[in-house]
Amino acid sequence: xxxxxxxxxxxxxxxxxxxxxxxxxxxxxxxxxLGVSERHVWRILAEYRKEGAAALAHGNRxxxxxxxxxxxxxxxxxALVRTRYSGVNHTHLAELLAEREGIVLGRSTVRRxxxxxxxxSPRRRRPPRHRVRRQRMSQEGMLVQVDGSIHAWLExxxxxxxxxxxxDDATSxxxxxxxxxxxxxxxxxxxxxxxxxxxGVPLALYSDRHAVFKYVPGSHQSPAxxxxxxxxxxxxxxxIFARSPEAKGRxxxxxxxxxxxxxxxxxxxxxxxxxxxxxxLWAFISRFNQRFGVPPAQATNAYRSPDPNQDLAGILCFKHxxxxxxxxxxxxxxxxxxxxxxxxRSTYVGAHVEIQERLDGQLVVRYQDRIIPTQEAPPxxxxxxxxxxxxxxxxxxxxxxxxxxxxxxxxxxxxxEMGAIGVVGRGLAASSLITDRxxxxxxxxxxxxxxxxxxxxxxxxxxxxxxxxxLSLRAIARELSIxxxxxxxxxxxxxxxxxxxxxxxxxx
Numbered sequence: 198x199x200x201x202x203x204x205x206x207x208x209x210x211x212x213x214x215x216x217x218x219x220x221x222x223x224x225x226x227x228x229x230x231l232g233v234s235e236r237h238v239w240r241i242l243a244e245y246r247k248e249g250a251a252a253l254a255h256g257n258r259x260x261x262x263x264x265x266x267x268x269x270x271x272x273x274x275x276a277l278v279r280t281r282y283s284g285v286n287h288t289h290l291a292e293l294l295a296e297r298e299g300i301v302l303g304r305s306t307v308r309r310x311x312x313x314x315x316x317x318s319p320r321r322r323r324p325p326r327h328r329v330r331r332q333r334m335s336q337e338g339m340l341v342q343v344d345g346s347i348h349a350w351l352e353x354x355x356x357x358x359x360x361x362x363x364x365d366d367a368t369s370x371x372x373x374x375x376x377x378x379x380x381x382x383x384x385x386x387x388x389x390x391x392x393x394x395x396x397g398v399p400l401a402l403y404s405d406r407h408a409v410f411k412y413v414p415g416s417h418q419s420p421a422x423x424x425x426x427x428x429x430x431x432x433x434x435x436x437i438f439a440r441s442p443e444a445k446g447r448x449x450x451x452x453x454x455x456x457x458x459x460x461x462x463x464x465x466x467x468x469x470x471x472x473x474x475x476x477x478l479w480a481f482i483s484r485f486n487q488r489f490g491v492p493p494a495q496a497t498n499a500y501r502s503p504d505p506n507q508d509l510a511g512i513l514c515f516k517h518x519x520x521x522x523x524x525x526x527x528x529x530x531x532x533x534x535x536x537x538x539x540x541x542r543s544t545y546v547g548a549h550v551e552i553q554e555r556l557d558g559q560l561v562v563r564y565q566d567r568i569i570p571t572q573e574a575p576p577x578x579x580x581x582x583x584x585x586x587x588x589x590x591x592x593x594x595x596x597x598x599x600x601x602x603x604x605x606x607x608x609x610x611x612x613x614e615m616g617a618i619g620v621v622g623r624g625l626a627a628s629s630l631i632t633d634r635x636x637x638x639x640x641x642x643x644x645x646x647x648x649x650x651x652x653x654x655x656x657x658x659x660x661x662x663x664x665x666x667x668l669s670l671r672a673i674a675r676e677l678s679i680x681x682x683x684x685x686x687x688x689x690x691x692x693x694x695x696x697x698x699x700x701x702x703x704x705x
Contacts, residue, residue: 221336
């Protein structure tokens with residue numbers, strides 16, 4: 198028999214099936230962890246007992262199904278729904294396609310085609326269900342619930358922040374938690390990194406449908422996994438999405454307990470910053486686990502040790518594809534990275550590489566599972582001329598700019614203005630157009646304001662609506678396809694921003 202290779206998901210199934218065979222996991226628990234029906238669990242269990250681990254590998258892997266719908270039919274259905282049959286629900290649409298267009302497809306097939314094209318049914322009906330209290334998982338590490346709690350944790354002493362909390366479903370203990378300025382992907386990456394280091398990789402993760410975990414239907418995002426979803430797939434963690442706060446009641450009730458007790462602890466400790474709040478939080482977690490933790494039904498631990506061949510820092514990070522320019526450089530977030538030649542390849546011009554923005558801020562470039570040595574690319578001559586001549590900065594040097602120094606009262610402005618001068622080294626990534634702040638403020642004050650354009654008004658309203666939905670700045674930027682720094686400006690503004698009249702400014 199040839200060598201058998203199982204995917205991460207199939208390895209999780211193998212572990213769950215071994216737990217069933219060893220009477221450590223019940224079938225009901227396996228259905229929830231694997232996300233399949235009870236009947237299917239019995240089916241794959243019978244095949245596993247008969248053929249072993251080979252039964253978990255699908256026989257048609259990599260082959261197109263014989264009864265697959267032709268691509269021409271799919272395109273025709275999508276075009277008809279966007280034009281002639283716009284607004285028709287899926288059941289009625291299947292009937293109209295068979296009667297008028299001669300396209301005989303089942304309702305579920307029509308729905309699958311349209312959902313794949315990002316077109317949801319205009320009418321959704323969900324039958325009422327009888328809700329019952331869900332039993333805990335029998336083993337620690339089988340299911341971990343995560344959530345973010347926005348609250349005035351520091352009261353009036355400090356900024357408003359968010360608690361990112363993970364709680365084990367079997368024991369109600371908190372393996373790790375941390376305070377962040379907002380509920381974002383970077384924070385959840387830090388949460389999972391410590392969770393894996395302290396306990397291991399859980400079998401499943403239970404969360405809400407926040408944009409960090411799952412793309413928002415009807416938005417400008419593609420139905421591809423989010424950065425966090427991609428990382429969980431690489432770790433082999435099954436994601437389960439709750440459709441209501443009551444579904445993940447374990448972590449919701451823990452949030453309420455933390456809001457009641459931890460706020461007092463922070464007040465007694467005098468914490469006024471997020472860093473101080475984290476130190477108080479980590480000392481509070483051990484007391485919380487002793488007070489509210491419960492023993493699991495089974496003493497065995499379901500946490501999996503991370504694969505030694507996997508780079509955890511290379512998984513829990515932001516990954517983006519870039520095409521290498523003709524001078525062997527790639528651009529990412531105001532950085533221009535110079536790709537250095539290696540023994541495997543002397544040039545990477547035209548190649549598609551992967552840029553990893555890791556949690557410590559390091560940028561790593563990978564090509565075909567190999568890390569390419571890089572360095573910060575030197576600035577172009579036009580940037581140097583702009584800095585030394587056009588702006589009239591006198592004796593301002595690149596060294597002073599890289600060190601973030603002020604020279605003759607000159608300082609750095611917001612990052613979003615950086616495009617006017619380009620990027621000069623890694624130290625310039627946080628600074629931008631260099632001008633005299635006092636003279637610029639006086640010049641702007643003398644100019645009469647102009648009314649915001651309809652586009653600016655519509656953009657501000659869209660950002661405010663997304664803000665009320667609880668989306669992070671990164672999620673709003675992805676949904677509206679605008680810069681994250683522009684999103685921050687519109688979020689902080691109480692009304693559409695007003696700018697000086699450029700025409701009057703030019704006359705003056």
